[in-house]
Amino acid sequence: MPLDLPTAQNSASVLETFARVRGDSEALAKPLSPEDCMIQSMEAASPAKWHLAHTSWFFETFILVPNAKDYSPFHPDFGYLFNSYYNQIGEMHQRGKRGMLSRPSLQDVLSYRSFVNDALIRLVEDADEKTFAAIEPLILLGCSHEQQHQELLLTDLQHGLFQNAMKPAIYKDAREGEGGGAPLKWREMEGGVCNIGWNGDGFAFDNEQPRHKVYLHPFELANRPVTNGEFIEFIEDGGYQAPVHWLSDAWEVINQDLWTAPLYWRKSETDNKWYRYSLFGEVEIDPHAPVCHVSSYEAAAYASWIGARLPTEFEWEAAASLFPLEGRFLKGGAPFLPKPASNPENDDRLLQLFGDVWEWTASPYVAYPGFAVPPGAVGEYNGKFMSGQMVLKGGSCATPEGHIRVSYRNFFPPEARWQFSGFRLARDCN
Amino acid sequence: MPLDLPTAQNSASVLETFARVRGDSEALAKPLSPEDCMIQSMEAASPAKWHLAHTSWFFETFILVPNAKDYSPFHPDFGYLFNSYYNQIGEMHQRGKRGMLSRPSLQDVLSYRSFVNDALIRLVEDADEKTFAAIEPLILLGCSHEQQHQELLLTDLQHGLFQNAMKPAIYKDAREGEGGGAPLKWREMEGGVCNIGWNGDGFAFDNEQPRHKVYLHPFELANRPVTNGEFIEFIEDGGYQAPVHWLSDAWEVINQDLWTAPLYWRKSETDNKWYRYSLFGEVEIDPHAPVCHVSSYEAAAYASWIGARLPTEFEWEAAASLFPLEGRFLKGGAPFLPKPASNPENDDRLLQLFGDVWEWTASPYVAYPGFAVPPGAVGEYNGKFMSGQMVLKGGSCATPEGHIRVSYRNFFPPEARWQFSGFRLARDCN
């Protein structure tokens, strides 16, 4: 199966998207010092500078080198330094040592970005129809790829700065809390044979394809994600100490790493309130906002405690398909915290399906029926990670606007907590 | 959901099963020295003596203590020493240190077995109808549990003895190779909405339930598992060195642990032939027998290399339901190696679905729709392991006869290789 990529946009539209996405990355980096852009706090996270360089390497390697005549790479070592995991391209710098790269400087990386931008624009402008048809889907892929790294840049940065007792505040929270929360309601879904996966409109990743049928049993879905306030009840009821609610792997992790609350949370000994570290500094927990920075283990344990379960990715997608793709997303380099739901009409809609927090599902990340890895190195993009990870749906406050789809499948290991990850409850119909 | 357990057998029949299963464990242990029964070669494996004791602890803890009046446990420390992972029962001896338990001796453990046997027989014989109804399903659960440990006793023992350069031969291969192998054929399956899970006949584990509908797309299934000879072609074509065929996690494991062939395999430098260690000593590889002691990673890599894939557990079960549950299983304490397929009529049947080798599927081990963990400590049996593992189907040469069902779901982490695990290919219909 080839990467299913969109047809026939005109070059101006493609270049507009390209310029916007590239600019957004730089806008995010603007408030950061060169030193902030260096931090790598764990193997799974990368320095901001590395994200800025790697996304450029992606355009250079998959588009410019094969297609732009006389293109000569910006620097002979960058192919080695900024390859992430494409074994078919060649050897690469060790993942856990990205934080060692004081050179190239942030300034050099920004020059690298300009150089690649210029060459790509020239390539598109000079392209004949056949060339354009060949590169257009790859440019869109590169833009989607860069948007993924914008979100990672934020989550990795937050994890890195959290290591610092000074708890730096980097950004200003871009949005005020909209809505005062919404009471929990259950919405029933009928089930039966449903169509799942990308419906063919616009760009999509290979892992959302092919569209296929899935049989669903009737189920109910909560109208909004679990909130901080609800999760605090779980904590205070001894949830983290009760093995009956935890998967075996999870029980091992929480006892070894001494988890007693979501990542970044701290209960103040002075005022007895809960606080969390964020890119806006340490802020008080809003009980009506969706709980965030929990692993799928904690999501499942909460669900067990309350007598419910997580939805499968298919249940989530079937239900979410009924609603418009609206939500609070990242826009123009201005991050914000997950916010409380808003439902003044108090109707039966599903709220906050998109934006605010990614929602853990009960589904391991595996191939759809009929999926095949695309040929070439670009085939390493998604397929080889279909092992040991769980699917998350819906996007978060750090997901760039326009990046997400209802068929979009994000994936992280079940113990990951440094993404903007929350969850919504489901339950079987009686 | 309660454990779905069978109704109304008479007590004589239950005691007959009990006696047979308990006797089989001891028959397997007979050729072993007390020292052989001590070896623990990794955290995931247990000493034979521990298996013999733990299975008795299971009957004692879940049946005798709550039901047998005046029953006093055999030894006050055994509850701590031989609890495997039931957190709701209490604290337990550290899993990785089971090999430290020189005391109780093998002889003491055999006495413990007798003691439990006598008490259980007495309990059944004296039971009124209501008590019998309560304990009968638990006795059958305990028997199935013990059969699982019979298989583990063999695979753990083989792994332990493999650490010894003397390569001890413990048993005599109980069966001659039956059949000279069968050429690869593909059998087409129609798909559609299928019923999956336990059909309600006899005993079954909770994780096979509830029976539910799954939508399958049309697919083809190979008529028999991949053979040793076929797998050697993969090795010799450089399969272990080609990243394109491997999942990302898999590539890390094979490079870190330097895998270049299935577990226990060795290519002789003197005669250039492949050999494998087994409980019968080191034997030459039979090219027509199913490949065994591969991880799901290696199964998936082979499938990628040959241009196919692994079946899902649902595809496997739907196809296998069409055939009788016949195969080469463990019987009466006489183990044997996986054997070549036999198909003299050369017809289109699916061969070796049951017995010989467990077959890795493409399905992560998760709950069936409507599954609920049974209440009480016995609920820790299966549900809490539904994370990070893959489903295997069909049973192996080390699975006790009568233990398996077509709905049976075995599960191991994707990198596990010390079970009798092979695989069968599937592919999409064009």
Next chain:
Amino acid sequence: MPLDLPTAQNSASVLETFARVRGDSEALAKPLSPEDCMIQSMEAASPAKWHLAHTSWFFETFILVPNAKDYSPFHPDFGYLFNSYYNQIGEMHQRGKRGMLSRPSLQDVLSYRSFVNDALIRLVEDADEKTFAAIEPLILLGCSHEQQHQELLLTDLQHGLFQNAMKPAIYKDAREGEGGGAPLKWREMEGGVCNIGWNGDGFAFDNEQPRHKVYLHPFELANRPVTNGEFIEFIEDGGYQAPVHWLSDAWEVINQDLWTAPLYWRKSETDNKWYRYSLFGEVEIDPHAPVCHVSSYEAAAYASWIGARLPTEFEWEAAASLFPLEGRFLKGGAPFLPKPASNPENDDRLLQLFGDVWEWTASPYVAYPGFAVPPGAVGEYNGKFMSGQMVLKGGSCATPEGHIRVSYRNFFPPEARWQFSGFRLARDCN
């Protein structure tokens, strides 16, 4: 420098020593089950069976193979299995996996011992003068080697059995507490140029040689080792929580491994008393007996807390040379616990210099001036371990009688606690 070995004993005397030492090992093993002889609880410890086999391998490899005509090793694999660390002899079984060796059985190892014994006796009886001169020092080396392993057999066994919640009692404490302890007194030593090292009488290891001069400043030495009662005061004064008393490496170890008392110690929550595990089961701590199973880190921390220090090995040896080599040692396979000092005359003698507990010194284990590694594989005996270890002096209750000398240098890493290790205080003269 050749191994400095004793001259001209007659063969009867050598064979008498050989028979006694070999018999002592078997006497120690007598109360052990084959399973007890299998346990290996850490890489630094070996199973009792392995000790019994390795000591035989030593005689076979260094004496029989090179000297006994027509000698054929007992088993072709034993050279690999029972080589400890002699790289010049060849490859060897992995140290941390000695506990995997269920085969050969204990019975086979005892047969191996007989086989080696018979061959060695025959070799000595048939030896001409030249051959006897060549093998006699190696036989004495082999006997001293075996005595070292007798002590290790006991300490490794205790560590292994300690992993078992049943706390098995293996032996019966062979001696009653002799003496009711002695009050602490300081004995002054003059210092100046002293002679240190083996004085040439009888057998000695290469690491005790050559005898050489050392300059000592005046110092004082405690008349007896620190007692359990004194060490409990340190514990109860918060000694394990006060960083000021601990070496940096030590502070890391006690915080990582959560040390709060000597190894094997436990404070009962029911009677508030201190107990320790021993080969005689768990026994109450005797406040007058020397503290035992402490690391050199704990010894140094105690000394800092009390305002003293540990003696150097040279101070200890210079002082101990003034006293007869008398003490409570292992004899005839009958172990016992360290006992209180006895000093009814209440004079100024140094007590318990020998036997009861090894005494940590402040001296790292390095070569004496003029030391050279003996040629051949036997040169790997001591020299290559002169790195990262500390010297202990005087022998313990588990050191075979006749094995020790005042010049004897035992050595263990500073964090080791599973030997019978205590300490004696020193201080500078004002």
Next chain:
Amino acid sequence: MPLDLPTAQNSASVLETFARVRGDSEALAKPLSPEDCMIQSMEAASPAKWHLAHTSWFFETFILVPNAKDYSPFHPDFGYLFNSYYNQIGEMHQRGKRGMLSRPSLQDVLSYRSFVNDALIRLVEDADEKTFAAIEPLILLGCSHEQQHQELLLTDLQHGLFQNAMKPAIYKDAREGEGGGAPLKWREMEGGVCNIGWNGDGFAFDNEQPRHKVYLHPFELANRPVTNGEFIEFIEDGGYQAPVHWLSDAWEVINQDLWTAPLYWRKSETDNKWYRYSLFGEVEIDPHAPVCHVSSYEAAAYASWIGARLPTEFEWEAAASLFPLEGRFLKGGAPFLPKPASNPENDDRLLQLFGDVWEWTASPYVAYPGFAVPPGAVGEYNGKFMSGQMVLKGGSCATPEGHIRVSYRNFFPPEARWQFSGFRLARDCN
């Protein structure tokens, strides 16, 4: 024992030293980008920015806070962030996470330095006699401390930049190779009772004290350190593959970490020559310069191979006391590589005793007779590290001029290679 600190310098002289040392640190940092100053490549190494801050914290904590009236620390978090290991001062930032500190910025740290400098100058200028007497020795200690960190800044930086495939060149080698090397000669030393340790002239660390007597046996010392060319012979003779020459700990390290040459060395596959990474980029190995970046393990193995040994620290000091303290040291922020010896007269002097490379000795780092840890947190400076390390003597090309003494004792773990560490041979007299 109090810190033995010098008496009665006038305040102008102290302030001159202070200004020079503080300025030198900043001169070293000048060619570095803020990002270069962030890198931490292992727990044992620190970022340049951290060195710049910690040395200021030292003056602030031990001098300003206790002595300067109305002094208020520059920032409330810096006491936590820049405490290295002084447990008696309080909690501290985790050592291995110093590379996470993007904040404070390099610029902020330079402001911190100015702030501390100003306050300290004011304190000295305003000090009455008694105050000056109290703070003068601590200021000199702080200056020596800062000079130690200047050397570490260079060695840590080199290790950090080495992780980057771009192999950055940071400085320009400040000195041309002086001298064309010198042939190996042996110089005989008589031995007897010698005086060792600080002779009371000027500043010295506590660990060089008290001066005391040591008995030395006659020995010979090489006239210069082992050269690169000589070490290459060892490599090419299979030295790294011959267990007979290696300590047991060393053999484990070289096999686990796959050492086959000194740190930073690489044999080019194109021209078959040896190169090494340095702060001047990758340069060709000079066969006449002293070998550098070897561990004490490699030094000892080379010595065994050539039939010699390493000198003890006492032998080295006794011999070096006969020569003037001259050598090639760091001066004014201009680093250089170790250079060949120069001996045009070809006489019997000992060459390169000081500067160029630190020389590993055979002596573990332990307390001198009569040593006592100074009271207070400053007592954690040296004493608590007297475990598991080896003494090096003489200073290197990265040691600031004026910092070293013949009694100076540097110390590192035996496996450390990232310092400018070489060695000189010794042997016993016949």
